[in-house]
Amino acid sequence: MPVAKVKKSAEQVERAGVRSQDPEGTRQNIIEIASEEFALNGLAGARIDEIAARTRSSKRMIYYYFGDKEGLYLSALENAYRLVREGESKLDIGGLDPIAALRRIVEFTFDHHHKHEDFIRMVMIENIHHAQYLEKSEVIRDLNVTAIGTIESLYARGVEAGLFRESLDPIELHWQISALCFFNVSNRATFSKIFGRDIGTPQAQDSLRANSVDMVLRYVVRPEHLSAD
Structure with missing residues (x-):
């Protein structure tokens, strides 16, 4: 043969x-x-x-x-985004009041990024490539449409209830939440070395988590309702 x-x-x-x-x-x-x-x-x-x-x-x-390797890389990138969006979908925030729901989203995002450092590194790598592979993926686009839809729905509920400030952009809100939680992983090593303080200790992470939630709430929630949370 x-x-x-x-x-x-x-x-x-x-x-x-x-x-x-x-x-x-x-x-x-x-x-x-x-x-x-x-x-x-x-x-x-x-x-x-x-x-x-x-x-x-x-x-x-x-x-x-x-x-090929690029096809595998794109599949890995899609999987990384799928994991975070699946986690968000399980939060079941529909039954919570808007302030509690917003708190839960920030806490989840902070915890997920902290536990999934590979996700952060994959996103950093894709930014090095100017998102050229992500741009090819309808899967990632669809996943993130869902994420923004969740924020939009929550924000609309909060405004309607008189709890949230008006005229905020849900995409910018998503950006701010992501930025606080992303930096915690992406720059933890350099920040810790530069300032001689280990940002990765449990005590430091608890403080940063609480402060991240507080910053987002103070940005979104009307001042007279902050104490109610």
């Missing part, structure tokens, strides 16, 4: 085996490991060989699922 046909048969067997066992699990495993590699080494520095060595798959299967 010709060598080419033997190789082709081996590929078919491998693909069929993975598909019959747990194709989605295999794909997700690759994405999770790849996310760690991209977050650590960037798009240029990450190596498919290293990713394959750490997964329950092979280099050939990675290309089968994702096409």
Whole structure:
């Protein structure tokens, strides 16, 4: 039998085996490991060989699922955004009063970013690439439309109840919340070294979390209602 046909048969067997066992699990495993590699080494520095060595798959299967390294990177980026948006969707803030709901969103964002440093690094890497890969993704655009929709709905409820200041931009509000929580991870190491104070200690993180919530509430909530929270 010709060598080419033997190789082709081996590929078919491998693909069929993975598909019959747990194709989605295999794909997700690759994405999770790849996310760690991209977050650590960037798009240029990450190596498919290293990713394959750490997964329950092979280099050939990675290309089968994702096409190339850039395809894998985009899938990892989409997964990172999906995780944060799925977490937001589970907050169940609809039954809370607007001030309590806003507090919960800020607390969730701070905690999520603190626990998922790979997400922050992936976003930083994508900004280095001027969001050229993110721009290709309808998945990420749809996910973030949902995030802004949540903020818009909450803000409208707060204004209608006379609790929130009027004429604020929900996208800018989302920006401010993200900025406070993002910087806590992205610049923690440099800030700690420059000022000789470990910002990553539990005590420092508790203080920053509480202050981040307080800053957002003072920006959004009408002064006469701040004490009610």
